[in-house]
Amino acid sequence: MTAIAFFVSPHGFGHAARACSVISALLRRRPELRFHVFTTVPKWFFSESLAGCFEYHPCVSDVGLIQISPIEENVEATVEALDHAPWRDPDTVTRLARRLVDFGCSLVIADISPLGLRLARRVGLPSVLVENFTWDWIYTELEAPAGLRRHGDELAADFAAADLRIQTRPVCEPVSHAVPVATVAREPRFPPHEVRRRLGVPADAAMVLASMGGVPWAYGHLDRLTNSGGPWVVVPGGADLERRRGRLVLLPFHSAHYHPDLVHAADVVVGKLGYSTVAETCQAGAALAYVERPRFPESPVLAKYVDRHLTSRAIALGDFENGAWMPVVRELLAESRRPPRADDGASEAAAVILQRFPEVFG
Secondary structure, eight states, rough: OOEEEEEOOOOSSHHHHHHHHHHHHHHHHHHEEEEEEESOOOOOHHHHHSOOOOEEEEEEOOOOOBBBSSOOOOOHHHHHHTTOOOOGGGHHHHHHHHHHHTTEEEEEEBOOOHHHHHHHHHHHHEEEEEEOOOHHHHHHHHHOHHHHHHHHHHHHHHHHTEEEEESSSSSOOOTSSSEOOOOOOOOSSSOOHHHHHHHTTOSSSSSEEEOOTOOOOOOOGGGGGOTSSOOOEETSSSOSEEEETTEEEOOOOSSSSSSSHHHHHHHHEEOOOHHHHHHHHHHTTTTEEEOSSOOTTTHHHHHHHHHSSOOOEOHHHHHHHHTTOOHHHHHHSSSOOOOOOOOOOOHHHHHHHHHHHHHHOO
């Protein structure tokens, strides 16, 4: 049995969603593979996306950016965390390197964890970087203190050292030697009519999904969305327990409803521009009303992509915070729905990985 270590950035849930898609695509081709997942993204996220093909190892695999909210970053706290990052501790590196050897890992994949890439070099394993941006690019593009740029320069060497670099569209900084693949999204499990039945949403009603990704968000003014004449609104992360108020369905972060299923059941997705939100909405062909992250360099890249490939509108952050985004949703509902995108970046990535490392996969 071939064992693969997968180090996943905990910066939101987008990197974990993309990692799950790549793992699933590899398993479709090589079901005997076994994965060791290193991250602080909750184990349940992987359990609901993957079958029993992985072992979960809590590990601070990345720093990324410290978030105050899904929209705002704390640059000073990020620099402090990077000053004490796990890859700076020789004992941590030695312990994790020993675990990779003990587990019999033959390959390391990182999305977009520098720790995973450093460990691969430490134990002499081939490495794969999966990304649509890397932290050195983010730190350089941000109007940030010199300390953050210094860390970016250091991490650039880790990303450049990957034996295989796969860039998933939309790519922020194309690299000449990287292999580009299509957008990577998790596949739904149930048809929209079944998802709506489970939610209590009529099959012929307009449905809106409001999601701010994997960083907690205090949804305010939800009472504005309970108008009996408007569309149904489903809000993951809107409550600790599933409950309904009129046409408003509030769900916990970890609910009985698989998030890609919710996206495919929706007519309009409303929320922060993030990779997995964009990828899954494109795959579903739903419309997207999005809130940009003003300082985050990836945001304009994603906005350009969705404006080209989706029926979309930008929403001002103040309107989103005040629950005043329903007029934009009504505009989107009045427009024709785009067809779902049929490309499959996860399968493309899996094929490239299997072909590049015959010594690993036989």
